[in-house]
Amino acid sequence: MVDEVPFPPQITTTKPLSLLGHGITDIEIHFLQIKFTAIGVYLEPEVVGHLQQWKGKPGNVLAEDDNFFEALINAPVEKFLRVVVIKEIKGSQYGVQLESAVRDRLAADDKYEEEEEEALEKVVEFFQSKYFKKDSVITYHFPANSATAEIAFTTEGKEEAKIKVENANVVEMIKKWYLGGTRGVSATTISSLANTLSAELCK
Numbered sequence: 001m002v003d004e005v006p007f008p009p010q011i012t013t014t015k016p017l018s019l020l021g022h023g024i025t026d027i028e029i030h031f032l033q034i035k036f037t038a039i040g041v042y043l044e045p046e047v048v049g050h051l052q053q054w055k056g057k058p059g060n061v062l063a064e065d066d067n068f069f070e071a072l073i074n075a076p077v078e079k080f081l082r083v084v085v086i087k088e089i090k091g092s093q094y095g096v097q098l099e100s101a102v103r104d105r106l107a108a109d110d111k112y113e114e115e116e117e118e119a120l121e122k123v124v125e126f127f128q129s130k131y132f133k134k135d136s137v138i139t140y141h142f143p144a145n146s147a148t149a150e151i152a153f154t155t156e157g158k159e160e161a162k163i164k165v166e167n168a169n170v171v172e173m174i175k176k177w178y179l180g181g182t183r184g185v186s187a188t189t190i191s192s193l194a195n196t197l198s199a200e201l202c203k
Contacts, residue, residue: 005038005084005135013141017042017080020196023188024086035086037138039178039189042080044144048200050075056202059195069181069190072197073172081140081178091130091153094138099124101185102173111169119167123151123174126163131155140174147171 001007002022009019021041027034054068062068102120106112130136136155142148147168154160165171177185184190 002038002040002084003035003086005086007038007040007082007084011042011080011082013078013080014143015044015078017078018045020047020200021189021193023186023190023192025186036089037086038084039186040082040084041179041189041193042082044077045200047072047075047077048197048203050077051197051201054198054201057198059191059198061194062198063191063194064182066181066183068194069179069184072193073175073179076144078144079140079142079175079179081142083138083140085132085134085136085138088134088136089132091127091132092124094132095124095127097185098127098174098177101177102170105173105176105180106169116167116169119165119170123163123165123170126151126161127153130161140178142171142175149174 003024007019007022010016019040020043022039024038025036027036051068051071054062054065099120103112106116130153133155136153139152141150141152149165149171150162151165152160152162165174176183178189179193181190
């Protein structure tokens with residue numbers, strides 16, 4: 001359970017993936033914590049094989065190490081993010097957050113060209129028409145060896161909607177939005193991943 005939201009310990013895409021990190025996105029206003037989403041990060045257990053140089057480092061050190069998360073993002077293993085809505089918002093609000101996060105990262109790396117703008121616009125449009133009721137689920141599926149992403153949205157009473165993102169730069173920055181170490185959107189998720197992977201690396 002992540003903040004009273006159930007997450008299966010394992011999910012199967014093309015192969016079984018394990019829940020290796022979880023957390024929330026939230027904001028504090030006048031000492032009140034408002035929680036927006038719960039996040040689960042599923043990875044192939046083999047990911048630890050690509051992170052051996054960090055063996056023996058404690059979780060709190062890994063959480064501050066952006067190179068570690070860069071290696072995690074670039075590891076050729078399947079990744080799956082499951083994001084569950086806690087506080088209902090319009091899909092367009094989420095789309096705008098994603099857009100600005102991805103665009104800023106692309107611009108900082110000089111990778112924001114017409115193709116990226118178009119690919120990002122399609123993702124924003126995908127969310128535009130959605131309404132994020134409580135317990136709606138957004139998933140991001142990143143296959144192991146292709147620079148694509150499949151985004152799916154499920155909400156009560158409606159069929160699952162999907163979109164495929166095929167621009168490698170946009171896909172990379174979506175991964176970084178959720179998994180980008182100290183710049184990731186959810187510090188609790190980064191810290192949870194760091195602690196789990198630190199323990200796995202010691203086995």
